[in-house]
Amino acid sequence: MTALLLGGEMPHWSDSSPVRGDVLRELLHSVTGDTLVVGPHDPELVAAIGSRRVTVLVRGVPDAESFAELPGVRVCCGSLTKLAAVPAYDTVVALDGLDRTVSTEDADLAWSDGLAHLLAMLRPGGRLLLGHVNPLGLHRLYGPAAAAGDADWVVTAGDATRPAGLGALCDRLRESGLTVSRDYAAYPDPLSPTVLLSRTALADPDRHGLLTSVLRRAGLPGGPLLADPRPLAADLLRHDLAAALAPSWLVVAARPGDQTPPLPEILPAEPAVAGRCLHDVLLAAARSGDRPAMRALLTAWQSGDAAGVPADAIIVDAAGRLHPLAGPAGDPVLHRLAAALRDEGRGDETAELLAVMAGTTVTALPVTAPETLREVRAAHDRLAVQVADLTSQLAWYESRTASLRSELARADRIIGVLKGTVPGKAAKAVLDSARTGKRLARAAVRRIRR
Structure with missing residues (x-):
C-alpha cells in the first residue's frame, strides 16, 4: 500500500529507534475499534493490534515504506498538524509521546498543542494510550552525558506546557476531559520497556517484595551506564520514588462512555505473592553479618525445588516459605548471586563460600556481569598504564639506539683518520x-x- 503524503514529510529521514517490546505488544492487545498510531512504533507492535482498521502516521518516508507491507494498515506520512483534526478514531496510540511527531518544516509545537490535536481526532468514548519520556529517569541518572544527536532538534526544556511528572501528566489529561483508567511507570528503558507498573501497585507496601523482584529482573537500559541501576530498586520502592524516577510513563485515558475493561496493574502479569525478595533478604543478612540466617536461607533455597531459580526471582513469605516467580535459569545461580552481592558492596561473599554455607558445591565458571561504565573505565585506566609503560620503554630504546649510532659514527670517523x-x-x-x-x-x- 502506498503511503499518503500529508505535507511536512521528510524524504530522507528515518526514526531508527522506535518504541518496541513484548510488554507493549501485550498492552496493544486491548486496542479496539478504528485505531490511529502516531509516531515511530515498531512494525511488530502495529501488527499486534487487532482492530479492524489501523492508520499509522510517521514523519519519515523510509519509515512509511516499512509499514506499507502490513495488511489492513493505512499509512500516512507527514507532520501531526497536517492530519485532519476530526473525531475519526476509537483509539489513538502514541506510546512514543509527542516529541517525534513534527518535522523540520514545522514551527515549534508546544506539548499541549500536540495533545489537543490528538484529542481532536478521538471519538466520544474513545481511548488514548500516551507515552511520556522522563528527562530525569533512572536511565538518565545512571547514564553518561551524551551529545545531542541529529534527531534532537525538538527543544523541550523551555516548554511550560510539558508535564514534569506522572501526576502532572494525569492531571493534564483530566483537565482535557478524559478519565485516567491506568497510569504506568515503564522500566528499564523508555524505548524498549520490559515491565509496566501502575502507581496503585507501587503504592501497595504488601507488594514491595514482588515489585522489587520485578524491577531487579527488568533488565538494563540500552547504552553505556555509570553503574548497574537495578540494586536501587528496593530503595526506590521504600521511598516512594519508583514512579517519579521511571524512565518513562504510559497513561491509558478515555473520553466519557468508554466501556473497555481496565488493564492489569502489572504487565506482564505476576502472581500475587506477599513477602520479600530473597535477594534482598540475603543481602541484608550479609550486610549485618548474620551468618546463621544466611546459612538457613541458602540451605532452604538450594535443597528445595527452587534450587535453579535466581534469588531475585524468589519471594520469601512471612513463614519463611519460598515462592519462585520464574523457572530455572541457565546460568549458575550462586555465581550470579555472588556477583550481585559484590556489585552491592559485599565482595567477600564468593560463590564458593555461599556454596559451603548452602551445603553444596559449585564449579568454577566465569560470571558474566553487565559491563557498565565503571568496568569500562577500569579497563581504560589499566590499558592507559600499560600504554604509558610501553611508551616509556620505547622512548628509552630509541634514545639508546640513537646513542649507539652516534658512538659508531664517531668510531668510524676515528678509524678513517687513523688509516x-x-x-x-x-x-x-x-x-x-x-x-x-x-x-x-x-x-x-x-x-x-x-
Whole structure:
C-alpha cells in the first residue's frame, strides 16, 4: 500500500529507534475499534493490534515504506498538524509521546498543542494510550552525558506546557476531559520497556517484595551506564520514588462512555505473592553479618525445588516459605548471586563460600556481569598504564639506539683518520700480511690432510 503524503514529510529521514517490546505488544492487545498510531512504533507492535482498521502516521518516508507491507494498515506520512483534526478514531496510540511527531518544516509545537490535536481526532468514548519520556529517569541518572544527536532538534526544556511528572501528566489529561483508567511507570528503558507498573501497585507496601523482584529482573537500559541501576530498586520502592524516577510513563485515558475493561496493574502479569525478595533478604543478612540466617536461607533455597531459580526471582513469605516467580535459569545461580552481592558492596561473599554455607558445591565458571561504565573505565585506566609503560620503554630504546649510532659514527670517523697516518698504514700492511699468511697456512694444512 502506498503511503499518503500529508505535507511536512521528510524524504530522507528515518526514526531508527522506535518504541518496541513484548510488554507493549501485550498492552496493544486491548486496542479496539478504528485505531490511529502516531509516531515511530515498531512494525511488530502495529501488527499486534487487532482492530479492524489501523492508520499509522510517521514523519519519515523510509519509515512509511516499512509499514506499507502490513495488511489492513493505512499509512500516512507527514507532520501531526497536517492530519485532519476530526473525531475519526476509537483509539489513538502514541506510546512514543509527542516529541517525534513534527518535522523540520514545522514551527515549534508546544506539548499541549500536540495533545489537543490528538484529542481532536478521538471519538466520544474513545481511548488514548500516551507515552511520556522522563528527562530525569533512572536511565538518565545512571547514564553518561551524551551529545545531542541529529534527531534532537525538538527543544523541550523551555516548554511550560510539558508535564514534569506522572501526576502532572494525569492531571493534564483530566483537565482535557478524559478519565485516567491506568497510569504506568515503564522500566528499564523508555524505548524498549520490559515491565509496566501502575502507581496503585507501587503504592501497595504488601507488594514491595514482588515489585522489587520485578524491577531487579527488568533488565538494563540500552547504552553505556555509570553503574548497574537495578540494586536501587528496593530503595526506590521504600521511598516512594519508583514512579517519579521511571524512565518513562504510559497513561491509558478515555473520553466519557468508554466501556473497555481496565488493564492489569502489572504487565506482564505476576502472581500475587506477599513477602520479600530473597535477594534482598540475603543481602541484608550479609550486610549485618548474620551468618546463621544466611546459612538457613541458602540451605532452604538450594535443597528445595527452587534450587535453579535466581534469588531475585524468589519471594520469601512471612513463614519463611519460598515462592519462585520464574523457572530455572541457565546460568549458575550462586555465581550470579555472588556477583550481585559484590556489585552491592559485599565482595567477600564468593560463590564458593555461599556454596559451603548452602551445603553444596559449585564449579568454577566465569560470571558474566553487565559491563557498565565503571568496568569500562577500569579497563581504560589499566590499558592507559600499560600504554604509558610501553611508551616509556620505547622512548628509552630509541634514545639508546640513537646513542649507539652516534658512538659508531664517531668510531668510524676515528678509524678513517687513523688509516691515513703512517702508523695506521703500517698496521694495515701488517694486518693484511697476517691475514694472507693465515690463508696460506690453512691451505697448506688442508693439502697435508689430503
